[in-house]
Amino acid sequence: MANNLNLDFIFKFFKNKDRSKNIQANIIGSFFLKGISILLSLVVVPLTMDYITPYQYGIWVTLSSVIGWLSFFDIGFGNGLKNKFVEAITHGNIKLAKMYVSTTYAIITIIISIIWIVSLFLSRFINWNEFLNVDKTENIDLLSVVHIVITTFAFQFILGLLNTILVSIQKPVITSVINVTSQVLILVGIFVLMNTHEGSLTSLSMVMGGANTLVLLLFSLYFFNTSLAKYSPSIKYIEFKYTKDLLKIGVNFFILQIIAIVYYETNNIIITKTLSPLEVTVYNLAFKYMSILGMGFTIILTPFWSAFIEASVLKDYDWMKKVKKTLYKAFFIFVILGIFLILMSPLLYKLWFGDRVKIPMMLTILMGIWQLCNIWNSLHSTLIYGFNKIKLQLICSIVVGLVNIPLTIFLCKKLGLTGVTISQIFLVLLISWVGPIQLNKLLNEKARGIWNK
Secondary structure, eight states, rough: TTTSSSOHHHHHHHHSSSSSHHHHHHEEEEEEEHHHHHHHHHHHHHHHHHHHHHHHHHHHHHHHHHGGGGGGGGGGGHHHHHHHHHHHTTTTHHHHHHHHHHHHHHHHHHHHHHHHHHHHHHTTTHHHHHTTOOOOOOOOOOHHHHHHHHHHHHHHHHTTTTHHHHTTTHHHHHHHHHHHHEEEEEOOOOOHHHHSSSSOOOHHHHHHHHHHHHHHHHHHHTTTTTTTTGGGGGGGOOOOOOOOHHHHHHHHHHHHHHHHHHHHHHHHHHHHHHHHHHHHHHHHHHHHHHHHHHHHHHHHHHHHHHHHHHHHHOOHHHHHHHHHHHHHHHHHHHHHHHHHHHHHHHHHHHHEEEEEEEEHHHHHHHHHHHHHHHHHHHHHHHHHHHHTHEEEHHHHHHHHHHHHHHHHHHHHHHHTHHHHHHHHHHHHHTTTHHHHHHHHHHHOOOOOOGGOO
């Protein structure tokens, strides 16, 4: 079947021996596909709120955030694989790359299987309606929804390693193809639900989780039997002795991942506990709208992580310095785009979800500032990771992580949703000066001490 369905033209079209041209081709392709994905995701939101309600949508978003905490148990193996995999193929060691892939799949499968069983068991002892501050008049069986989300999340956790491999070989455009396919399937699924079922969080969770899982499975089967066959996971290539190599870098990314999840995902819990699930919907619609900036810049940044690993191994500092200047120019373009999105938000909100929810202008402005600050920090941290330097970034993230929850709770109680966003802006500005200094030192081979870790 894989041979009859030929998707290899995607690899060939975006394949170029020149590193810069390869990145440019992938960025252009990803922008086109990501644009489609963003439009689809924006369409899905009002349809979802029509199928259920804005209040239930807030419950769904918060619950998804809670289950998302299970990604803690990656323990950084995904990012560890990315760095070690690129190093192996840069040195032409295909067998070692295949061993890294096979070992990572084995470890992640073992870990997530244990977590899946434990999570299903423990979830029965939690009163989810009370935990999520759900109104008693809402007659919702959240336990079945929790079980569906946990199960589909577990499958996506394992199958999602395909995206790590695609980004590692500088083919992020294909991850965009996968994402668009999932979005289309979800959109079709919600249309079917609206015409065949009454509003149900259970049905919604089956459609959303099932669509993402199915798409990842089909693409994995296809590519590991065609273009990625030489890297495909195999039992005989599993070498647990490489666990240490993967963890050496991965454990630092694991800690960063924990902090990132706490930083982003606890906000929904704080809002629903302090205010209400409906306020989660307001917050997330503003966040989703302004995150267009973050998603757009991520498309540009993604290929450079792997490219910087390759360039740092080859000591191609001139090329890396040119990239930094280009990304700075791109950042200022995104500042202008951010201002435009803020000014257009009343009209675009109206077109997007009508009068279902009201978004304060101040919240949108603060969300825009937060997104731009995040982009600035991501620009530098992503390039620094290409040097396999992570310790200083880790220290900064730990400081932010320790302050985040108490500060956000305090400001949420005092200022509501505005306070939540102000706390995030303050925290991201707190460390915004570190990345530029470290990257400059690394590019000029002057990094010493903590700056070289």
